[in-house]
Amino acid sequence: MSDKNHVFTIGLTGGIGSGKSAVANQFRALGIDVIDADQAARQAVEVGSDTLKAIADHFSEEALLEDGSLNRAYLRKLVFDHPQHRQWLESLLHPIIRDLIDQALQRVNGPYAILESPLLLETDQHLRVDRVLVVDVPEAVQIERATIRDGSNESQILAIMKSQLTREQRLSRADDILDNSGPPGDLTDAVAQLHKQYLKLAGEQR
Numbered sequence: 001m002s003d004k005n006h007v008f009t010i011g012l013t014g015g016i017g018s019g020k021s022a023v024a025n026q027f028r029a030l031g032i033d034v035i036d037a038d039q040a041a042r043q044a045v046e047v048g049s050d051t052l053k054a055i056a057d058h059f060s061e062e063a064l065l066e067d068g069s070l071n072r073a074y075l076r077k078l079v080f081d082h083p084q085h086r087q088w089l090e091s092l093l094h095p096i097i098r099d100l101i102d103q104a105l106q107r108v109n110g111p112y113a114i115l116e117s118p119l120l121l122e123t124d125q126h127l128r129v130d131r132v133l134v135v136d137v138p139e140a141v142q143i144e145r146a147t148i149r150d151g152s153n154e155s156q157i158l159a160i161m162k163s164q165l166t167r168e169q170r171l172s173r174a175d176d177i178l179d180n181s182g183p184p185g186d187l188t189d190a191v192a193q194l195h196k197q198y199l200k201l202a203g204e205q206r
Contacts, residue, residue, distance in 0.1 A: 008112040008202035013120035014135030016160050017146030019180040023135050024116045026191035033108045037117035040100040045070045094123055112202040121173055134174035137181045
């Protein structure tokens, strides 16, 4: 990226249950700004927003909870069952989320930034990063961790996995791969090594 105001940015992604958030928190502990795409997605549909009104107009009032917030469970089932609804929703939300991410990146003061996004490679968000870091675990580990964490059944987790890139596709697009199949303590050293590498790369860009 040639924009002189652009901060060197690492795209952090991985499948459901891979441990993206744990890795992101390690970078935060090192003083690095982490932009959370999921947080931007929540911001895009805040109560009273035009976006939320458009969703309710399109899908009916069932898309909202009693307090006026987004009925995520209803919408999640709807888009999984009907691909055309998912396409409409993504065409509405993705440009708004992209703008919110851009605004957050412009506020970064550190040597580099992390963009944490489960859909980094499935959307055009990867165009905003200089390097892609994939957190990787075997699919059986994904299923085990995600079912415990979310209280979901295996079929629900498999449906989410099916909506994302395959493990092989994700790894083929990675600049860096962090194996997170071991105990949590292993992350600290792995992230510290990546941090050194990213400081060097960010310095070279400047």
